[in-house]
Amino acid sequence: MSRPLPKAGRYALRVASLAIALGVWQLLTSLDIDLWLRFSQFPTVTDVASAFADRLSGPDYWTDLTDSLTRILTGFLLAAVLGVATGVLIARSRLAEDLLGPVLEVVRPIPAIALVPVAILLFPSNEQGIVFITFTAAFFPVLVSTRHAVRALTPVWEEAVVTMGGGRWRILASVVLPGALPGIFGGLSVGIGVSWICVISAEMISGQYGVGYRTWQDYTVVNYAGVFVGMVTIGVLGWLTSTAVELLGRRLTRWLPRTSYAGGRPLRRARATSTAVAVSPRAKEGIPHDQLV
């Protein structure tokens, strides 16, 4: 292991990494390198940058941006709420598991983007169809990780609250949701990523406006620089939204003892037994959760 770099050094390293990637791209494209990979048709970094500047000054870019963001946020928030609710329900109730489990397990492997025909049949407007696809994409990761996190909760937490006279709702609010939060945020992080993939694909197929729609339009009119502007936009938006989810998650699970954290103070790791939170696989000990639901 090498000595850890100071904070400023690490940022410099990250910027340098990005700069080198762009430099290589610029070199390969401006020199029209045509080996096995063909870069001669590729727009250069400067082409893309000037196309980007043009776009930024026009009205369409911002309409596309807000359209895509509205779609993804609506779909993702719906998925977060319903995914957590369904995950908790399935983890805590045998009846819910039997009723919902089979349907969900069959629907889960279907790629959300393959639901485009379904969305077109079901929803009166394109807009709702896209939100539906985005929702489906994020719903399953959230559902599955919530279910796992709830099942892995340490049984004594629940028993402690039960022996204080706490009822079902108290357990839900004071034990299940806070205890499962680290796992839930794992699902939300995956979910926001999958949501972007699906919102862009859905826009390419059936959208009007939106970053995905614009990117595909540019491709059909052979505006390759425009395609790259779209791709960079998607990348940046995806990065920003998943960072937001990540930060929120870290903030809400600040109680988690962390060994060391990038940029953070290394915290003392207290007894691991008491703190292995969503991962202690001891669901069998104690009474089955179902009895307490």
Add this chain to the structure above:
Amino acid sequence: MTSSSDRRPRPGTGAALALHGTALGRPDAPVLDAVELDVAPGEILTVVGPSGCGKSTLLRTLAGLLAPLSGRVTQDSRPLTRPSADRALVFQEDALLPWRTLRANVELPLAIKGLPRADRRAQAESWLARVGLADHARQLPHRVSGGQRQRAQLARALAGAPRAVLMDEPFGALDAQTRAGMQDLLVEVLRGTGATVVFVTHDVDEALFLGDRVALLGGGRLTAVRDVPRPRDRSAHDDPARVALRRDVLSSLGT
């Protein structure tokens, strides 16, 4: 020190907790049979026995987490069917909610009782002060020591003003010195609460120090309940009655 003679159950007086002809365990794995036990109000009953003898099963049944397989389990003569705030449980493992500060953990039973925020905060802080954690009220559990966590668990259990406190080897994971301190603290904190205590341990000396009476488990039975000579005194090692009792207890446990 406590005068223990008036704490022991006498015929005709109501027991705080009682098991009559009770079989305990899971249906597929019964551990204890035909248990007859009365715990007197305000008494500290310690329960000793080898590992796997059903100590924890007994406690979980008293807590209402496990239904008896047969027989009757009562608290103050009423059948005991489900967990309730009348019987607080203190665990060996760390059962504090790790995302709550110590104070918020102690506030929890009070919140469940519906106390207004200011009241429960004040009560939680006074309980934390009584167990010597006044300065740690706003710490998260993983930032304090194991002994401090168990103190906070004790404060949380007592904050809800339960009629009985059930303790499952609460000091089992602590080092010897911390453990002795915790035993003294427990006796001190319990004074004046009037709570009945059932304290499970595998440590005979702990059982004899804390208990007004000691219940012995072994071979799937409750084999004996013995009175412990009083006063409670850690230095009275050579008291002949104690020495004899200790020898008896150890031999009946097969050590």
